[in-house]
Amino acid sequence: MRVRRGSGRTGAAVAAVMCAAMTAGLSSCSGTGPAPATSVPPSPPGRGVSPFTGLPAALAPVLAVKIDNVRPARPHTGLGAADIVYVEQVESGQTRLLAVYSSRLPSRVGPVRSARESDLELLRQFGRPALAYSGEQSALRPLIDAAPLFALAPRDAPRAYARGQDRPAPHNLYVRPERVLAAAPRADAAKDIGFRFGAEPPGGRRVNEHTVRYPAARFTFTWSATGDRWLVAMDGSPARGTDGERAAARTVVVQDVDVRPSRFRDRGGNVTPYTSTVGSGTALVLRDGRSHDARWSRPSADGATTFTTPAGEPLTFAPGQVWVVLKGR
Structure with a gap:
């Protein structure tokens, strides 16, 4: 499913939703990471527990970002704020990352690279999330268009992307999560994807x-x-x-x-x-x-x-x- 910029919730409203999840010592809106926890903290009144992390959070929209991972693409930006980081194999035995955000939004994430067919199957368990990526080969586009997600490459949300000056292309494309989610106002909120959190299991x-x-x-x-x-x-x-x-x-x-x-x-x-x-x-x-x-x-x-x-x-x-x-x- 594709969406176009200019409808629904504004970036400021999305930011307000996300910042609501950043109280109780979890983090600030700058995207810095939370202190490690040893058990599931109690949920404050009117709040839920993230099904992705087991920590208190607002059940906010889900954004997945495809991230470059060859040496020239490092260090990464915004990876520490992700709820889940998937590592996937791509061409020539290299890897890329698929970072999933809901509990917290950093101001910038990247460098962003192109999507793969595997991403479409992996993301279906999240319902209809938003996907930020740099593009795709033409043969893959019909599959992305038909997938149950909001596919938002730079052509779909141009205000959400910018090139950095710190490294050469193609390893310098970054996305602003608030802006890309503003272009996907109907993206699904975080839901149960099978993870269970709790005390350390016996054995091991x-x-x-x-x-x-x-x-x-x-x-x-x-x-x-x-x-x-x-x-x-x-x-x-x-x-x-x-x-x-x-x-x-x-x-x-x-x-x-x-x-x-x-x-x-x-x-x-x-x-x-x-x-x-x-x-x-x-x-x-x-x-x-x-x-x-x-x-x-x-x-x-x-x-x-x-x-x-x-x-x-x-x-x-x-x-x-x-x-x-x-x-x-």
Whole structure:
């Protein structure tokens, strides 16, 4: 589904909704990250709990942003404010990120890159979210137009995007979340996508570090007991934002999925991999300095993705930002 700029809620109104979620010590409207939490805080009156983080938040519209992740695209901007960060394989064994925002909106996110077919299946569990991306190859456009989302490339919301001067194109396109959501006034609010949050589950194995390798990229998650979070490194270097803050997650999910060639190719002729997130399989959940074997299940594209123990019990995540690393099995 496509939308055009100039209808519905203004950017200021969207900002007001989001800033309403930033009280009770969660954050400010600048997009800085919340202090790590060890349990689910109580919800203040008239507020809910985010189904994406397990923390108190207004159930605001969902915005997904496709983010570049090759070395020239780093450091990233606005990644620390995301509720969920998905890691996806793209051409030549590289990766890109799909960051999902609802609880908090930073002033700017990027660098933004093009969408892939896999994004359309992954995002269907969010209902009808807004998707910010730099563009797509012409053969993919009909699928994006037919997808149940609000696709907002620069041609659809030109006031929401700007080129930075800090690095060369194509690694310098940034989006303003308030403005892109103003162009999608009917984007769905956050809803249950299968995550469960709570106390640390029993069992598991104590682990200080875990590395996930792709053909041409790798991610290392190192447990910080003092920060109560997993510090992220990309290709051997600590991942930091343009604000200097270290990228970190309360929970990391390494989800084993099917990755197969699609019928699409990039400009260089490289086949675009398709990552299937419907079905079931194994996963590894990292939280509180331990790793837990898990099973994941998503019977249909419109359904939620649940994570359970091998015995079938719900596997709870630590409240806070979640990274889901989609890795070919």
